[in-house]
Amino acid sequence: xxxxxxxAAEGMEAGEEKTRxxxxxxxxxxxxxxxxxxxxxxxxxxxxxxxxxxxxxTVYLYFKNKDDLLTSIFSWAMGQFLQRARTELGETEDSxxxxxxxxxLHFSQLxxxxxxxxxxxxxxxxxxxxxxxxxxxYLAEYxxxxxxxxxxxxEKGHFRKELNSKVVAKVLLxxxxxxxxxxx
Amino acid sequence: xxxxxxxAAEGMEAGEEKTRxxxxxxxxxxxxxxxxxxxxxxxxxxxxxxxxxxxxxTVYLYFKNKDDLLTSIFSWAMGQFLQRARTELGETEDSxxxxxxxxxLHFSQLxxxxxxxxxxxxxxxxxxxxxxxxxxxYLAEYxxxxxxxxxxxxEKGHFRKELNSKVVAKVLLxxxxxxxxxxx
Amino acid sequence: xxxxxxxAAEGMEAGEEKTRxxxxxxxxxxxxxxxxxxxxxxxxxxxxxxxxxxxxxTVYLYFKNKDDLLTSIFSWAMGQFLQRARTELGETEDSxxxxxxxxxLHFSQLxxxxxxxxxxxxxxxxxxxxxxxxxxxYLAEYxxxxxxxxxxxxEKGHFRKELNSKVVAKVLLxxxxxxxxxxx
Amino acid sequence: xxxxxxxAAEGMEAGEEKTRxxxxxxxxxxxxxxxxxxxxxxxxxxxxxxxxxxxxxTVYLYFKNKDDLLTSIFSWAMGQFLQRARTELGETEDSxxxxxxxxxLHFSQLxxxxxxxxxxxxxxxxxxxxxxxxxxxYLAEYxxxxxxxxxxxxEKGHFRKELNSKVVAKVLLxxxxxxxxxxx
DNA sequence: TATGAATGAGGGTTCATTCAT
DNA sequence: TATGAATGAACCCTCATTCAT
Numbered sequence: 001x002x003x004x005x006x007x008a009a010e011g012m013e014a015g016e017e018k019t020r021x022x023x024x025x026x027x028x029x030x031x032x033x034x035x036x037x038x039x040x041x042x043x044x045x046x047x048x049x050x051x052x053x054x055x056x057x058t059v060y061l062y063f064k065n066k067d068d069l070l071t072s073i074f075s076w077a078m079g080q081f082l083q084r085a086r087t088e089l090g091e092t093e094d095s096x097x098x099x100x101x102x103x104x105l106h107f108s109q110l111x112x113x114x115x116x117x118x119x120x121x122x123x124x125x126x127x128x129x130x131x132x133x134x135x136x137x138y139l140a141e142y143x144x145x146x147x148x149x150x151x152x153x154x155e156k157g158h159f160r161k162e163l164n165s166k167v168v169a170k171v172l173l174x175x176x177x178x179x180x181x182x183x184x
Numbered sequence: 185x186x187x188x189x190x191x192a193a194e195g196m197e198a199g200e201e202k203t204r205x206x207x208x209x210x211x212x213x214x215x216x217x218x219x220x221x222x223x224x225x226x227x228x229x230x231x232x233x234x235x236x237x238x239x240x241x242t243v244y245l246y247f248k249n250k251d252d253l254l255t256s257i258f259s260w261a262m263g264q265f266l267q268r269a270r271t272e273l274g275e276t277e278d279s280x281x282x283x284x285x286x287x288x289l290h291f292s293q294l295x296x297x298x299x300x301x302x303x304x305x306x307x308x309x310x311x312x313x314x315x316x317x318x319x320x321x322y323l324a325e326y327x328x329x330x331x332x333x334x335x336x337x338x339e340k341g342h343f344r345k346e347l348n349s350k351v352v353a354k355v356l357l358x359x360x361x362x363x364x365x366x367x368x
Numbered sequence: 369x370x371x372x373x374x375x376a377a378e379g380m381e382a383g384e385e386k387t388r389x390x391x392x393x394x395x396x397x398x399x400x401x402x403x404x405x406x407x408x409x410x411x412x413x414x415x416x417x418x419x420x421x422x423x424x425x426t427v428y429l430y431f432k433n434k435d436d437l438l439t440s441i442f443s444w445a446m447g448q449f450l451q452r453a454r455t456e457l458g459e460t461e462d463s464x465x466x467x468x469x470x471x472x473l474h475f476s477q478l479x480x481x482x483x484x485x486x487x488x489x490x491x492x493x494x495x496x497x498x499x500x501x502x503x504x505x506y507l508a509e510y511x512x513x514x515x516x517x518x519x520x521x522x523e524k525g526h527f528r529k530e531l532n533s534k535v536v537a538k539v540l541l542x543x544x545x546x547x548x549x550x551x552x
Numbered sequence: 553x554x555x556x557x558x559x560a561a562e563g564m565e566a567g568e569e570k571t572r573x574x575x576x577x578x579x580x581x582x583x584x585x586x587x588x589x590x591x592x593x594x595x596x597x598x599x600x601x602x603x604x605x606x607x608x609x610t611v612y613l614y615f616k617n618k619d620d621l622l623t624s625i626f627s628w629a630m631g632q633f634l635q636r637a638r639t640e641l642g643e644t645e646d647s648x649x650x651x652x653x654x655x656x657l658h659f660s661q662l663x664x665x666x667x668x669x670x671x672x673x674x675x676x677x678x679x680x681x682x683x684x685x686x687x688x689x690y691l692a693e694y695x696x697x698x699x700x701x702x703x704x705x706x707e708k709g710h711f712r713k714e715l716n717s718k719v720v721a722k723v724l725l726x727x728x729x730x731x732x733x734x735x736x
Numbered sequence: 737t738a739t740g741a742a743t744g745a746g747g748g749t750t751c752a753t754t755c756a757t
Numbered sequence: 758t759a760t761g762a763a764t765g766a767a768c769c770c771t772c773a774t775t776c777a778t
Contacts, residue, residue: 056773
C-alpha cells in the first residue's frame with residue numbers, strides 16, 4: 001500500500017532511510033493538515049499539493065493516489081510512534097517505567113501532531129477497508145508491545161494479575177477502538 | 185424539508201401504520217442503509233433511490249439534496265426517540281424507573297436501527313457544521329430530558345447528590361459525545 | 369403544430385369555437401406572462417401551470433409540450449389580430465382609413481398584450497425553426513393584408529405609387545423583421 | 553476569468569500570432585459557433601468542447617461556467633473592436649474619416665465574425681442581467697467614442713450641429729439598441 | 737524529479753412529461 | 758377533464774489522475 005515510487009532513490013545512502021525524502025514528509029504533513037481541516041472527501045489533491053508547496057503531479061511521484069495519501073498518514077505516524085517506543089522502552093528495564101513512557105509517548109505524539117490525531121479520529125473509521133488493513137498491521141504491533149510490557153510486569157510481580165492489556169489499550173486508544181470486527 | 189404529501193398512502197391498511205413506510209421514510213431508511221454501507225461520500229444518490237425502490241428524481245421530491253438526506257436521518261431518528269421517550273416517561277412517576285426506561289429505549293433504538301446507529305457514529309463527526317446544528321437542537325433536548333430526570337430524582341432523594349447528568353449522558357451517548365463547543 | 373387535444377370538445381357547440389376553452393386561453397396567457405418574465409428556457413412548465421391556476425398535468429391536456437406552448441402564443445395572438453383586422457377593415461372602403469385602422473390595431477394589440485409582445489420580440493428569434501414556420505403562415509397573411517390595402521389604395525390613387533408595402537411592414541413590425549431567409 | 557496560462561503556446565511560430573488561436577480563443581470561437589447554431593440554452597458545453605477540439609473539463613480551465621462563456625464572447629468581441637477602433641481612429645485627424653472608419657470597422661467586424669454577430673443579436677437580449685452588465689461597460693465606451701468623434705467634428709464645423717450621436721449609434725447598432733435603462 | 741495543462745469519467749440535480757386515480 | 762406524484766433522461770461541473778516537457 002505504501003506505494004511511494006522510489007525511482008529516484010538511487011541517491012539514497014545507507015543510514016538515512018528514515019530522515020530522507022523531506023518532500024515525501026512535507027506532502028504527508030500537508031495532507032494531514034488539509035484532511036484535518038476539510039475532511040478526506042472534501043479535500044482536494046490540489047489543495048494538498050499547494051499546502052505542500054509542490055505541483056499537483058508531484059504528489060503522484062510519492063503516493064499512488066489520494067487513498068494512499070490517507071493510508072500513508074497512518075502508517076507513517078504509527079511507524080514513527082512504534083520506532084520511538086521501541087527505542088525508549090529499550091532504555092529501561094522497569095516495567096512500570098516502560099508503561100509510563102509508552103503512555104507519555106502516546107499522548108505527546110497525539111498532541112504534537114494535532115492534524116494527524118484529528119484525521120485518525122475522524123477519517124479512520126470511514127472505511128472498514130482502512131480499519132481492517134490498519135488493525136492487522138500497525139495496530140497489532142501496538143497492542144503486542146503493550147501486552148509484552150504488561151505480561152513482563154506481571155511476571156515480575158510489578159502489576160496485578162488482573163490487569164488486562166485490552167483495557168489498558170482502550171484507555172490509551174480511547175473512543176476509536178470500537179471498529180467493527182476486532183471488537184475487543 | 186420533511187415529507188410533503190401523503191396521498192400515495194392510499195394502500196395503507198389498518199394496523200400497519202407503524203410498519204408501513206411512507207415514501208419519505210422509505211427513502212430515509214434506504215439512505216441510512218446505503219450510507220452505513222458505503223459511507224456518505226461514496227454513496228450515490230441513485231443507489232439510495234434504487235434501495236428505496238424509487239426513481240432518482242423522487243428522492244428530490246422529499247429531500248432538498250444529498251446533504252439533507254444525511255441531516256434528516258439524524259433529525260428523524262432523534263425526533264422519534266424523543267417522542268417515544270416523552271411518552272414512556274409520562275407513564276411512571278418513579279425517577280429510577282424513568283432513568284431505566286430512558287436508557288433501555290436509548291439502546292434498543294440503536295439496536296433496532298443498526299444502519300442509523302452506524303451512520304450516527306461514523307458520519308456525524310465528519311462535519312462540524314452538522315454537529316453544531318445537531319447539538320443545538322435535538323441533542324440539547326436529549327440532555328435536557330436526562331437532566332430533568334436526574335434532578336427530580338435527586339430532589340426526591342432517590343439519586344445521590346453527586347450524580348452528574350453529564351456523566352450519565354456520556355455513558356449513554358458514548359464516544360460520539362466529543363462534539364465541538366459543548367466539550368464535556 | 370397547434371396540438372390542443374380536443375378529446376373533450378364534444379360539448380362544443382357551433383358558433384362558439386373562438387370564445388370557448390377559457391382554460392386553454394388561461395394557460396396561454398400564463399405562459400406568455402411567465403415566458404416574458406423568465407425567458408422561455410428558464411421558465412418551468414410548473415410555473416406556467418401555477419400561474420394559470422391548474423395542475424401541471426393539465427397543461428398537457430391543452431398543449432402537446434412546452435414548445436407547443438410557445439408556438440401557440442404566436443399563433444393565437446396572430447390569429448386574434450388577423451381576425452380583428454379583417455373585421456375592422458370590412459367596415460370601411462377608404463384605403464387610408466384601412467391603413468390607419470390596421471396600424472392602430474397593430475400597436476394597440478402590442479400594448480394590451482405586453483407579455484406576448486415581449487415574448488414575440490425576445491423568444492421568437494431564438495429558433496429558426498419557429499421563425500420559418502411562423503413566417504410562412506401567419507406572417508405571410510399579415511403581409512398579404514397589408515399589401516392588398518396598399519395596392520388597392522394605389523389603384524384608387526390614394527397612395528403614392530412608390531409606397532412599398534415592405535417598408536410599411538418594416539415600420540410596423542420593426543426590429544424583429546430581420547429573421548433569416550425572408551430577408552425583406 | 554480570462555485565459556490563465558500561455559505555456560501551451562509553445563508551438564507558436566513567428567508571424568502567426570494573430571491567426572493562431574490560443575486555447576482560450578479557440579473555445580470562445582467554438583462557443584460562438586455552437587451558440588449561434590443551436591442557441592445558448594440548447595447548446596451543450598460538451599458540444600462546445602468538441603467544436604474546440606478539447607476535453608469537456610478544459611472549458612472550465614478557461615471559463616467559470618457556461619454563462620461565463622456567453623458573457624466572455626461579448627466582452628472579447630467588444631474588447632477587440634474597441635481596441636482596433638482606437639488604433640484606427642488615431643491614424644487620422646479628419647472627423648469624417650474617423651466616423652467612416654468607425655462605421656466600416658463596425659460592419660466589417662460583424663461580417664467577419666458571423667457567429668458572434670448572431671449570438672449578439674439573438675442571445676444578448678435574453679437576459680436583462682447580461683444587458684445591464686454589458687451596457688454599463690463595453691457599450692458605454694462604444695457610445696463614448698462615437699460621441700467624441702461627433703462632437704469633435706461639430707466643433708471643427710465638419711458635421712451639422714443637429715447631428716445626434718444617439719441617432720448615429722442607433723443606425724450602427726440597429727435593433728439591439730433597445731436595452732433597458734439607457735432607453736434612447 | 738518536477739511541473740501543471742489537459743483529460744474525461746462520474747454524479748448530483750433539474751424538470752418536461754406521463755399516468756394512475 | 759383534472760390532478761400531481763413519480764419518472765428518468767439529460768447535462769453541467771468537479772477533480773483525481775496522466776503525460777509531454
